[in-house]
Amino acid sequence: MRAEDLFKAMGELDEELIARSDRRASSGKRKRRGQNSVYRFAVVAISAAAAVFLLLMARDFIGTRGAQSTKSSQLVSQEKDGAQEDVVMAGEAPDAAEAAEEDKAAGPDETQGKNGSKSEAVSEDGEASEADGVKAPTAAEPEAAAETESAGGNDSVRSNAEGAGADSKAGADSAADAGSPDGEKEAVDLMGDKKGDYISLEYISAEDQADGKSTTVPDYTPEGEEILSRAFDNGKPVPSMMANTGDPVYYVFLTKENGKVDTITFYENSYVSMDNYPGVVMRISQADYEDVMTLFR
Amino acid sequence: MEDTEIIDLYWKRDERAIEETDHKYGKYCHTVAYNVLGDHEDSRECVNDTWLRAWKSMPPQRPSVLRAFLAKIARNLAFDRYRARSASKRGGGTMEAVLDELAECADLSGKWNGEELYAAGELKEAINQFVKDLPEREGDLFVRRYFFAEAIPDIAKRYQMTENNVTVILSRTRKKLRNYLTEGGFME
Numbered sequence: 423m424r425a426e427d428l429f430k431a432m433g434e435l436d437e438e439l440i441a442r443s444d445r446r447a448s449s450g451k452r453k454r455r456g457q458n459s460v461y462r463f464a465v466v467a468i469s470a471a472a473a474v475f476l477l478l479m480a481r482d483f484i485g486t487r488g489a490q491s492t493k494s495s496q497l498v499s500q501e502k503d504g505a506q507e508d509v510v511m512a513g514e515a516p517d518a519a520e521a522a523e524e525d526k527a528a529g530p531d532e533t534q535g536k537n538g539s540k541s542e543a544v545s546e547d548g549e550a551s552e553a554d555g556v557k558a559p560t561a562a563e564p565e566a567a568a569e570t571e572s573a574g575g576n577d578s579v580r581s582n583a584e585g586a587g588a589d590s591k592a593g594a595d596s597a598a599d600a601g602s603p604d605g606e607k608e609a610v611d612l613m614g615d616k617k618g619d620y621i622s623l624e625y626i627s628a629e630d631q632a633d634g635k636s637t638t639v640p641d642y643t644p645e646g647e648e649i650l651s652r653a654f655d656n657g658k659p660v661p662s663m664m665a666n667t668g669d670p671v672y673y674v675f676l677t678k679e680n681g682k683v684d685t686i687t688f689y690e691n692s693y694v695s696m697d698n699y700p701g702v703v704m705r706i707s708q709a710d711y712e713d714v715m716t717l718f719r
Numbered sequence: 720m721e722d723t724e725i726i727d728l729y730w731k732r733d734e735r736a737i738e739e740t741d742h743k744y745g746k747y748c749h750t751v752a753y754n755v756l757g758d759h760e761d762s763r764e765c766v767n768d769t770w771l772r773a774w775k776s777m778p779p780q781r782p783s784v785l786r787a788f789l790a791k792i793a794r795n796l797a798f799d800r801y802r803a804r805s806a807s808k809r810g811g812g813t814m815e816a817v818l819d820e821l822a823e824c825a826d827l828s829g830k831w832n833g834e835e836l837y838a839a840g841e842l843k844e845a846i847n848q849f850v851k852d853l854p855e856r857e858g859d860l861f862v863r864r865y866f867f868a869e870a871i872p873d874i875a876k877r878y879q880m881t882e883n884n885v886t887v888i889l890s891r892t893r894k895k896l897r898n899y900l901t902e903g904g905f906m907e
Contacts, residue, residue, distance in 0.1 A: 429865065433791060435850060437783060443866075
């Protein structure tokens, strides 16, 4: 008997036996397919999760870097302003500095009393303030300024100077508003902490630009400054690839002393892009965005 | 179409029976033939011969499992074709390995005439009984290897086993078969 005979004899196996083997083989195959599907699904799910994690990491990284850059430029600006104020306080408004020191040393009641006198002094000088286009300080502002004087904030020092007396106020204002020789606030001051980097600010709507119209210089208002400052403070950096910006609505051109122009673009979906931060856009709240749009209209 | 309906078509001598069979089992029978022959062209011809053989077999036969019935025809025709082909040239491949393995269970003395045993139906009865008595997993592996002539890696994948494990189980089963055939008086 040869192997071929044996193999041939195997060919006469009972059909039931063959069918049973086939059925088990098929069910094993189905089971394996099911397991493969689960495995594939798991791989896809894990890959997707990893991709999302990496994207979020990248977004955080870019956001942090953008925020650090903004913060460091703010710090530089604040230090510069603080230094200017120190000079002014030492040279032109010693009374203001002394008053601030006294405020700091005094108890809360005494401070409140002094604040009251400051408010009076300011309101007596209300006409001059309006003529200068300077925001009339509230009673709370000098108090806050006294508490945060060491931070060297521009506004706080200015408020102290104002609060110290009507005589020294004009000089303090002119010193605080560096870049405006006559002491008047300019459009560029709308940039708040970043104003030290620029000498002029102009804007134009995308529509007007398409029509070939020229840019406009916005009027400075304290409200405008507050709106812009708030909008930029509350903005969240987002990688531009993840943003649905929509079309540009307004362009704002900021000119540096060396003539270089930085452009800020406001988009229709509350996004803002800046030349300084390529690949990153800032998402500002809808309310802030509406307020900013009001400034330009 | 259900198998019973296809069988009815054969019994009615309706030629659509072959179309339906080809549609439902063409690929399957091709795989069975290809395992033995290792050649697509030969396997296609073998499948066509299978339909012809099925047409001649039904009636009078009415298979209980059409799929297995067709697999048997395809496999046996493929093996006949393989033997005719290998008379002129012998190559490697799965079929050679299968026959080499089965040679362990064969009586090489030539004392027993396999053709006669086969014709008498004794050998196939003995093999059927042997496979029936095997444990489920061993029986399945044995059928996949020595009926369907599947390659070891394919069997291992099908049953989620290692190739080595499959080889070892098949080796043990062959030893059992040899003992079984010896005890049954088919070999010395």
